[in-house]
Amino acid sequence: MSAPHHERCPPISEEAYQRLAERMGRCHLDLRLGIEHDRESWVFGQGRSFFHIENWYSVHGLLRQALKLCLLHERGRRNARRIEIRRNEFVFKHLPAAFDGYTLLHLSDLHLDAAADIPEALVDALGRAGAYDACVLTGDYRVKTFGPYQKAMEGMARVRGHLAGPVYAILGNHDTIRMAPGLEDSGMRLLLNEAVPIERAGATIWLAGIDDPHYYRAENLEKATDPIPEGAVSILLSHSPEMYRHAAYARFDAMLSGHTHGGQICLPGGVPVILNANAPRAFCNGPWHYHGLQGYTSVGSGVCIVDVRLNCPPEITLHTLRRG
Numbered sequence: 001m002s003a004p005h006h007e008r009c010p011p012i013s014e015e016a017y018q019r020l021a022e023r024m025g026r027c028h029l030d031l032r033l034g035i036e037h038d039r040e041s042w043v044f045g046q047g048r049s050f051f052h053i054e055n056w057y058s059v060h061g062l063l064r065q066a067l068k069l070c071l072l073h074e075r076g077r078r079n080a081r082r083i084e085i086r087r088n089e090f091v092f093k094h095l096p097a098a099f100d101g102y103t104l105l106h107l108s109d110l111h112l113d114a115a116a117d118i119p120e121a122l123v124d125a126l127g128r129a130g131a132y133d134a135c136v137l138t139g140d141y142r143v144k145t146f147g148p149y150q151k152a153m154e155g156m157a158r159v160r161g162h163l164a165g166p167v168y169a170i171l172g173n174h175d176t177i178r179m180a181p182g183l184e185d186s187g188m189r190l191l192l193n194e195a196v197p198i199e200r201a202g203a204t205i206w207l208a209g210i211d212d213p214h215y216y217r218a219e220n221l222e223k224a225t226d227p228i229p230e231g232a233v234s235i236l237l238s239h240s241p242e243m244y245r246h247a248a249y250a251r252f253d254a255m256l257s258g259h260t261h262g263g264q265i266c267l268p269g270g271v272p273v274i275l276n277a278n279a280p281r282a283f284c285n286g287p288w289h290y291h292g293l294q295g296y297t298s299v300g301s302g303v304c305i306v307d308v309r310l311n312c313p314p315e316i317t318l319h320t321l322r323r324g
Helices: 014-024 026-044 057-069 073-081 118-127 150-160 177-185 221-225 241-249
Strands: 084-092 103-107 134-137 167-169 188-190 194-200 203-209 234-237 254-257 286-290 293-297 315-323
Touching: 014 026, 014 177, 026 177, 057 073, 073 118, 084 293, 118 150, 118 315, 150 177, 167 203, 177 188, 194 221, 203 221, 221 241, 241 254, 241 286, 241 293
Parallel strands: 084 315, 103 134, 134 167, 167 188, 203 234, 234 254, 254 293
Antiparallel strands: 103 315, 194 203, 286 293
């Protein structure tokens, strides 16, 4: 089996490089770009990722054909466009009273260029979400792990117009760092191993976000936690739930993740066949706890490999903070 021909990711402009270097530091930016270059080279060449399923479109075709033979393909495609609104609560003993009832809209694994109608399905779900105070996105805006990303950016621009309040985001394992300036120009605040305060009625909580810990392994939790005062309520955005131990021992109160798709194609009862994360299965879908850390892993609103979901409906999630 030989790799198909695909376009490579366009080079970063000098303006974008300087802009990101000021935020991230030249060392981290050069590391991220270098890792992206190596990953792309492995896709096009004979490296370790040569047989990565997400990069082999003949495998995608075989899977799609198998679903058609089982008469599941069209149903799965309809399922993938029926995005559910899920609700979750985090209860913190030391939550400032001003934040009791504060709600975060959580989007993850959008993969907006997976099919032409995927952005519209998400826009429809956003119209049904109701009120919230801020929005957080935990990565994966494009469907490939390499190559051009303009269609994903166009889909994100469409979705961004339907997001209310401040919007905070991180990058996922499908996202190139080259996307960051464009995402921020759309009015999103990218957290690149950074933390920001969120203020309300004189009170403050902290939101931190790390770079992808799964594919690029570019996270820097120490840098992200540096600004957070001791004892402050803090929430971490991590694309993959496999950072659960690190987040717990770094004394975060909550962690929001995605990446797993909940399996996307599951057995009856929602039992996933595959979960691509180095974390316990209980941490790969929905709410979970680890020591003092509360977590939630979204199954995501989008699809990957094939635009199909079975026994695992897509979601956007409303997380309400409660003082307990």
